[in-house]
Amino acid sequence: MEFILKNKIKPDARILLIKVRSIGDVVYNTAVYRPIKKHFPNAHLTVLVEEPSYGIVAGHPDVDDVIILKKGPIFSQLKFYYEIFKKRFDVAIDMHEGTRGAIICFISFAQFRIGNKFSKRSFLYKIKIDFSDLEPKLPLDYQVALLTKLGIPIDKPRPVIHIRDSCRKIARDLLFSKNLNPDKPYCIIHPGARKYDQWQFEKFAEVAKYFHDRFNLNIILTCGPGQSDQIKNLIKCLSEDVSYTFISTTFPVLLGITETAKFVVCHNGGYMHATSAIGTPLVALFGLTDHRVWKPLGEKSLILHKDIDCWPCSSKTMKRVCWDGKPECKELISCKDVIDGVKSILPEFLNK
Numbered sequence: 001m002e003f004i005l006k007n008k009i010k011p012d013a014r015i016l017l018i019k020v021r022s023i024g025d026v027v028y029n030t031a032v033y034r035p036i037k038k039h040f041p042n043a044h045l046t047v048l049v050e051e052p053s054y055g056i057v058a059g060h061p062d063v064d065d066v067i068i069l070k071k072g073p074i075f076s077q078l079k080f081y082y083e084i085f086k087k088r089f090d091v092a093i094d095m096h097e098g099t100r101g102a103i104i105c106f107i108s109f110a111q112f113r114i115g116n117k118f119s120k121r122s123f124l125y126k127i128k129i130d131f132s133d134l135e136p137k138l139p140l141d142y143q144v145a146l147l148t149k150l151g152i153p154i155d156k157p158r159p160v161i162h163i164r165d166s167c168r169k170i171a172r173d174l175l176f177s178k179n180l181n182p183d184k185p186y187c188i189i190h191p192g193a194r195k196y197d198q199w200q201f202e203k204f205a206e207v208a209k210y211f212h213d214r215f216n217l218n219i220i221l222t223c224g225p226g227q228s229d230q231i232k233n234l235i236k237c238l239s240e241d242v243s244y245t246f247i248s249t250t251f252p253v254l255l256g257i258t259e260t261a262k263f264v265v266c267h268n269g270g271y272m273h274a275t276s277a278i279g280t281p282l283v284a285l286f287g288l289t290d291h292r293v294w295k296p297l298g299e300k301s302l303i304l305h306k307d308i309d310c311w312p313c314s315s316k317t318m319k320r321v322c323w324d325g326k327p328e329c330k331e332l333i334s335c336k337d338v339i340d341g342v343k344s345i346l347p348e349f350l351n352k
Helices: 024-038 051-057 074-086 099-107 139-148 164-177 202-215 227-238 251-258 270-277 337-345
Strands: 014-018 045-049 065-069 091-094 112-114 128-129 186-190 216-224 244-247 264-265 281-284 301-304
Touching: 014 024, 024 045, 024 051, 024 139, 024 186, 024 270, 045 051, 045 301, 051 227, 051 251, 051 270, 091 099, 099 112, 112 139, 164 251, 202 216, 202 227, 202 337, 216 227, 216 251, 244 281, 244 337, 251 270, 264 270, 270 281, 281 337, 301 337
Parallel strands: 014 045, 014 091, 045 065, 091 112, 112 128, 186 216, 186 264, 216 244, 264 281, 281 301
Antiparallel strands: none
């Protein structure tokens, strides 16, 4: 039976949405903000995320406030939980289903503490939702199903990321500071991945050279925190005649740069999901991660993956060569696969 939330909650309710997971999960979660505010136009919507995901949510027109999860010493955590309690939320919805999310939901002491009935910590919720009859398949489906059961209609859900104008300006200024004209076509190569899921750096370099030489594209290299060594490995593989620019910046500013790129080549991950959500053409390299579940949802996103006998795999079934940084499923992806993939989503590069 659906719990029709609108008939129970006051119109100006203070709603807390808890999503303390990785960037990719939070990107998916952005699909529910607009439906919530459309259903409760006078409500105050607060979203709780971890610090790396702050730039995904901050500035979203349907989000009134963003709280960053505090970790660290026990005293800091207790202070954080007390601040949650003091905000007197009317509704708390745990969309994480982990222990921490369930505890935050409980600590809020909201009148309506809502979560998945089959979560391990469901005893911390007051309202337990069973949406198994909706047969969700993708991560986004689970989040949509939870709200649908609450009586909030969601039609054709898609992640929505809003890049703030201030981030766009910083992005343009940063490109100018690197002697790059942001109005001149450029592409982004984002090679960062875990060692056991890495595409060969020499292939990234070959793709960069192809689009640099054939189409005179500026090549921008980017990476996430702690991945600068991977950029260095890529640069070692680049031909001397390929000019490139390495940019390391905050995630919101990186999205400002990504928004106007001709295309992006990257591995599966949070940056991939965010790039897809803002609509930039994308070629995503998948290895051990199940692309059927964690696929990017943008219309101009292309997945490259090679099915082999040992896929799908896990940390328990991975081969020694994968741990050594030579995953077979990634090595089978060729430069031609990537180049043809770019051309398939950007016909302007065909027949040139």
